[in-house]
Amino acid sequence: xxxxxxxxxxxxxxxxxxxxxxxxxxxxxxxxxxxxxxxxxxxxxxxxxxxxxxxxxxxxxxxxxxxxxxxxxxxxxxxxxxxxxxxxxxxxxxxxxxxxxxxxxxxxxxxxxxx
Amino acid sequence: xxxxxxxxxxxxxxxxxxxxxxxxxxxxxxxxxxxxxxxxxxxxxxxxxxxxxxxxxxxxxxxxxxxxxxxxxxxxxxxxxxxxxxxxxxxxxxxxxxxxxxxxxxxxxxx
Numbered sequence: 001x002x003x004x005x006x007x008x009x010x011x012x013x014x015x016x017x018x019x020x021x022x023x024x025x026x027x028x029x030x031x032x033x034x035x036x037x038x039x040x041x042x043x044x045x046x047x048x049x050x051x052x053x054x055x056x057x058x059x060x061x062x063x064x065x066x067x068x069x070x071x072x073x074x075x076x077x078x079x080x081x082x083x084x085x086x087x088x089x090x091x092x093x094x095x096x097x098x099x100x101x102x103x104x105x106x107x108x109x110x111x112x113x114x115x
Numbered sequence: 116x117x118x119x120x121x122x123x124x125x126x127x128x129x130x131x132x133x134x135x136x137x138x139x140x141x142x143x144x145x146x147x148x149x150x151x152x153x154x155x156x157x158x159x160x161x162x163x164x165x166x167x168x169x170x171x172x173x174x175x176x177x178x179x180x181x182x183x184x185x186x187x188x189x190x191x192x193x194x195x196x197x198x199x200x201x202x203x204x205x206x207x208x209x210x211x212x213x214x215x216x217x218x219x220x221x222x223x224x225x226x
Binding site: 003004031033035040041042043044045048055056059091095104106107108109 | 119121151157158159160161201212213214215216217218219
C-alpha cells in the first residue's frame with residue numbers, strides 16, 4: 001500500500017500557464033480531499049470528491065480552479081491561467097468513508113511556484 | 116463559523132521538559148478534534164483524535180468543551196518530537212468530511 005501519491009512534488013509555472021496536480025488515493029479509498037497551504041498559514045479546504053462526483057467545492061475559488069475524480073485514474077486539480085497568488089503547497093488526502101473521524105491519509109503535497 | 120486557533124507559531128523546550136501545544140476552537144455543535152503531525156520531510160499524519168481518547172507517543176489531548184480547547188500535552192518531551200503540529204476540527208452536517216486546520220505550531224525540543 002503506497003499511500004496517497006501526489007505528483008509532481010514540485011511544479012513551476014509561468015503566469016498564465018495551466019497547472020495540473022495529480023493525486024492517487026490509497027487503494028480502496030473512494031473519498032478524496034484537496035487542501036491548499038499558503039505560506040505561514042494552515043491547510044485550507046478546497047474540495048471534496050467521490051468517484052465521478054464533486055461533493056463539496058465550497059472552498060474552491062470561483063474561477064480558474066477545477067477538480068475531478070474520474071472512475072478510472074487519479075484525481076486532478078487543475079488551475080488555469082495561474083497567477084503569483086496561486087503559489088502554495090497543495091495537499092491531497094483520502095479516506096475510506098465520509099467521516100473524517102477515521103482520519104485522512106495525506107499525500108506529500110505538490111509545491112506550486114508561479115514565476 | 117468554524118475556526119481553529121493555535122496561538123503559538125513556535126515553541127521550544129528542552130528534552131525531558133513538559134510540553135503543551137495549545138489549541139482553541141469555535142464551532143456551533145459537537146466537533147470532532149484531531150491533532151496531526153508533520154515531521155521534517157515527511158507527510159502530514161494523524162497523531163490522535165479525541166473520540167478514541169488514546170495516547171500516542173506519550174501525547175494526550177483532552178477536549179474541554181467549557182473552554183473550547185483541545186491542548187496537546189506530553190510530560191517529558193523527546194528530541195524526536197520536534198515537528199510541526201496541527202490541530203484540526205471536523206464538522207458535521209453540510210461540512211461533513213471537511214477538516215478545519217489551525218495554522219500549526221513548530222515544536223523544537225533541544226537536547
